[in-house]
Amino acid sequence: MPTVDWNAMDGDTLLKTLQQYSVEKNVSDIHCSPEKEFVRIEVRLHGMLEPLAHISQETYVDLVRRVKFVSKLKLNITNIPQDGQYTFAVAGNAQGGAPARIVNVRVASIPSRFGETYTLRLLDPLRGIVPLASLGFPQEIGEKLAQIVELPHGIFLITGPTGSGKTTTLYALLSTIVGTKRNIITLENPVEYELNGIVQSQIDEDHDYTFATGLRAILRHDPDVVLVGEIRDLDTAQTAIDASLTGHLVLATLHTNSAVEAIPRLLSMGVSPYTFAPALRAVLAQRLVRTLSEPCRKKDAACDPMKAETYAGRKALPELLIVTPRIREMILENESAAAIEKQAKEEGYRPMREWGDAYLAQSITNREEIVRVCL
8 A cells, every 4th residue: 555644535535545445455344443542444354454554533533424424324323333335336457357346345333432443344246256166175175065066955064253254165166056957045144245147135134034034935936055144043053954854955154163063063052963964964164374475485584474465365274074974873872073073084084274284284374374263
C-alpha cells in the first residue's frame, strides 16, 4: 500500500481506498477497532491479521457514518450490535485478465469501550469457487474426495474452525458434479459463492427458516445432493442423517477439531448411533496453512516467519477419515474417539500433523505454521 495520509480523507474516500486495497491484495476482512487515542485498521491476509493503519477518532466517525449509510444501518444506534451489507463494483483489468465484477460486503458492528468496532467481510466472486485440483490437497486425499462426491447417498462431513476453508472445499466438490444430471440444492447462512446449475437457498432465522426447517423443505424438491451449511443442533443432524438414508448424498459442515471428533460430537447431540453409523461415509478435517514464498522455500536466511512477505498463499492441510465396516461397528458399540482413531490408523488414516510433517519435508510451509494450525 503506498504511503497515504489516512486522516486527510473523508469517509467516502477512505472506504473506497480500503476497498481498492483489499481487492488488490486479496484481503478477506477489514477490522476497525477503536482505542483511546486512535483507531486500528487491520486486514486479514492469508488468514492472519496484518496492521494497515492508525486513524484518528474524528476520521473514524466519518468512516463509520459512510459505512452505516451504504449498508443501511441505523445512524443513531451505537450501543447495540448491527448487521448489514452492501456491494461495490470493481472495474475489469484487460491486461491482468481480471473481469469486472460486483463485490459483496457483509458489515457487523459491536459496541466496545472506545466506540463501535466494525468488521467488513468481503465476498469477492473472483475469490469464489476454486477447482478441486487447485486447493492443494495431497493427491491421494483429492482422489478420495472426488470419489466420495460421486456416491449416490450417505453423509459426508467437513470439520474445522471458522476460516479453515470448509465452504470453499464443499463448493469445489459440488463444481465437479454440476451438469451430471443430479439435482443439487444448498442451504446456507449466508450464500457465499454463486454456482450456476444448482439451487441455492439462504436461511432466515427471523422468519423461522432455519437449517432444520429449510432442510425438510428441500427434501420435498426431489434433490439428489444436498449441502447443509452447518449442523449445529439435533434437529438438523437427525434430518440430515435421515435424508442420507433415504437416497440422498448430504454434504455438511461441523465444528470439531479433528475428523474423528465429529463422531462423538454428533452422538453427544443425541443422534442415534443406529441411524448415524450406516449413514456416515467419511469426515474431512482441514486447516489452511500459509505456503512459503519461493525465496523462503530455498532457505533464504532473511526470511522471517513473523512477516507477511514470507508467505505466498495458503494450502489445505487435511485429515480424511473413511468410515470402513469396522469403524461403523465401533460407532454402534459407542467406542471412544481414541479407539476409533487407532483403528483408522491401522487402516491407513493419517492425522493432520503427519500431513504437516510431509509439507515440511517438501518445504511447502514452515514449522511455525504447522504448530499454529495444529495446536
